[in-house]
Amino acid sequence: MSTSETSVRDGLLEALREREQEIADRWVRLQLEQSTLDTDMNEHELREEADLLISALRTGLASDVPVERLVTSQHELRRTVIELSLRRARAGATPTATSLAVLSLKEVLLEAMQHTTRDTAELFSAAVLVNRLLDAAGALSFETYVEGREEIIQRQSRQLMELSTPVVRLWHHVLAVPLIGTLDTARTQVVMENLLQGIQDHEAKVAIIDITGVPAVDTAVAQHLMHTVNAVRLMGADCVISGIRPPIAQTIAQLGIDLSTILTRATLADALAAAVHLTDQPSVSGSYSPAGP
Structure with missing residues (x-):
């Protein structure tokens, strides 16, 4: 990991620690404002998701795992993204809406970074890091959603078959x-x-x-x-x-x-x-x- 990437990563970690509540609130509001939310989840449920994901991001960034492998290799972060996707699949959201919800956190994190640094180069590096991190999270959420939804459909199909073939x-x-x-x-x-x-x-x-x-x-x-x-x-x-x-x-x-x-x-x-x-x-x-x- 290069010195510049370490500096940017530390800056993002600092923003998550110091502005955790603000980031969570902003992300929840942003999702509620988006017409693509596509789920019946209420504000309280969204806030619980936000708290869990931000906490997992903070834990992941504090580890030694490279950013490009953070979502797939860091246990807590991976589990949190998977559970978020499965929860939204059960709530009836589309895979696109689920991925967009995760990706919308980019905007919130970059806004938080602007409060910790005014250096243009560092902000650009932060944008690159956040994109790499949350693009991986968005891809994992989409993949998990599709697999989870398929499992739900198969289970429902089996239940219907059992109902249609009574003994x-x-x-x-x-x-x-x-x-x-x-x-x-x-x-x-x-x-x-x-x-x-x-x-x-x-x-x-x-x-x-x-x-x-x-x-x-x-x-x-x-x-x-x-x-x-x-x-x-x-x-x-x-x-x-x-x-x-x-x-x-x-x-x-x-x-x-x-x-x-x-x-x-x-x-x-x-x-x-x-x-x-x-x-x-x-x-x-x-x-x-x-x-x-």
């Missing part, structure tokens, strides 16, 4: 999963996990997979169903596939898909009757009544 207890020792919509690999995994857990929780002997709501069955869908059936059998339960409508039966026959090892029924009612027979319970039309929840 229903139809009868004593009999479970059913009514499928609606396209059956892909990700959804098959959710169906399989939920169904196997349901078999264990309810000590089920028969699992009915109802595909009445599946618009089409191709080779991939058939393979997904076969994997699920095999997993159910490994749990010691029988599996019945219901909802085999004439068009689907015709498609399966034309594709040469072999479902001969699987018990299939045209309707859910037929599948339930078969399930009751498999569990050696009285007929559905008899005096036996379903078990309570």
Whole structure:
């Protein structure tokens, strides 16, 4: 680190120490004035963020880590920028707005530097240092936001899939999963996990997979169903596939898909009757009544 850079860095550190509250207040006001804030975060929440980031910047500048690696290598500063980005992602801000919020701190820091030095050359050097520092912070915030948002979307997507594939207890020792919509690999995994857990929780002997709501069955869908059936059998339960409508039966026959090892029924009612027979319970039309929840 050169002597001039050390001097500028020390000057910035001094400004952060002596004018911390003023810098935080100014940054919060600047964000509130910007139409690109794009979040419901209130002034109190913004102030907490400002205090944390300025404190982390002060700690980072006081270390021996070079400015160009400060954001990525200094633990506290990196963690603070990442948490800021994830918090704003959860609050609904855009990645652009999040990065611009971090970059807007440049203006505030340079204003603070003007109070500690009037030397034009030193101010220019300070601007270069602040740009290098906060450009790295802005890039990290954008990258973190995108990754964090993707994680949120994936989690929400999985939650929606779980809601759309409920495991229903139809009868004593009999479970059913009514499928609606396209059956892909990700959804098959959710169906399989939920169904196997349901078999264990309810000590089920028969699992009915109802595909009445599946618009089409191709080779991939058939393979997904076969994997699920095999997993159910490994749990010691029988599996019945219901909802085999004439068009689907015709498609399966034309594709040469072999479902001969699987018990299939045209309707859910037929599948339930078969399930009751498999569990050696009285007929559905008899005096036996379903078990309570």
